[in-house]
Amino acid sequence: MSYLASDSETGSAAEPNAPSLDDDRLVRLARDGAHWAMEELVHRYRNKAFAVAYRLCSGQKQDAEDFTQEAFLRAFRNLRKFRGHATFYTWFYRILVNVCLDGKRRQNRWQKLISPWLPWKRGENREAEDVAGHSDTIKELSNRQLSRDIDGAMQALPEKQRVAFQLKALEGMSIAEIAQVMGTAEGTVKSHLFRATHSLRQALKDWEG
Amino acid sequence: MDACRDYQETLLLDVYGELGYKERADWEQHLASCLGCREERQKMLRFLGRIKESSLPPELSPEKASALSWAIKRKLSGRDADSHWWDRLGPFPARAMAAVTAGCCVVVLSGWLALKWFQVPSPVPGPAAEIQLSQKDLEVIRNLELLEELETLRKLVHVIDHDDATSRSPQI
DSSP: OTTTTSOTTTOOOSSTTGGGSOHHHHHHHHHTTOHHHHHHHHHHHHHHHHHHHHHHTTTOHHHHHHHHHHHHHHHHHTGGGOOSSSOHHHHHHHHHHHHHHHHHHHHHHHHHHHGGGOSSOHHHHHHHHHHHHSOOOHHHHHHHHHHHHHHHHHHHSOHHHHHHHIIIIITOOOHHHHHHHHTSOHHHHHHHHHHHHHHHHHHTGGGOO | OOOOGGGHHHHHHHHTTOOOHHHHHHHHHHHHHOHHHHHHHHHHHHHHHHHHHHTOOOOOOHHHHHHHHHHHHHHHHHHHHHSOHHHHTOHHHHHHHHHHHHHHHHHHHHHHHHHHHSOOOOOOOOHHHHHHHHHHHHHHHHTHHHHHHHHHHHHHHHHHHHHHHHHHSOOO
């Protein structure tokens, strides 16, 4: 199969003119079975997708990688259902957000079930990773503390408010795009966004100034 | 100084870059005259900037990115290999085959139904013939006495003929 024979190590697409094609054309080609077009779409969105997944997974790197992969697979397997009413980017982000939220819910259920028997907690791994990666200057410590507080405040938000805030404030998506990703009306997204902003400001008021 | 209550939504839309052209003109006019809203806007922008700064995700390393692409490729190819033979024909031949199979089923079924419904009836005697038959039987029964009498007469004639024959034969 030509797909397998492509230049996989460098991560670039096999077709030389692939980067010049727009998403719609690539999606059409991918739908017709052009695996190099799928490869180009992965190449185009993998970093952004990983960033979204990383934030939705509260900084769990391995989970973010797994969910990104799962979202791409799910998107390509369901490419025939993509009607082109939205852009590929928003359609794919909707899948990604759903994969992440479903995965998180599954993990939470599982953790609730087995956590009494576990001697460690997953959050501690990240903390250890952070400590190993930074020098202990006052500014670094302060940033780490702020990061932890933001994380805590985000986790305290209801799921929809958190997603709306993350997609807007951190990913820079428009309200119309977020509405498509979340499958809700723009007014609802605005409402989630405003509530989330208000709650976060309340929770992090010590850091304002 | 606090921001104006009436402009809170506009303020948020502004800091999120979602303000329309007309609304922006009104808002900028208001901002020029309202210190509270100007301060609140600055605070909001600083707050969002800090959150964004602190929530930067790690870069996906080139090795990890390649591994991700490779894993997706491998799984998609694996799916192709595991798929049914009709899936590998592509969407159109597979659909054509399904249509032909369905057509054959329809033809066979309609043929069977046609045979069942339009079959020529077998020569089984109907109720009229049955009535006719029973009428013949009744006639035979009615004339049974006459027939019996005829039989008696035949026997009598036979006996008389036999007696005549014996009396006419020469005496030894």
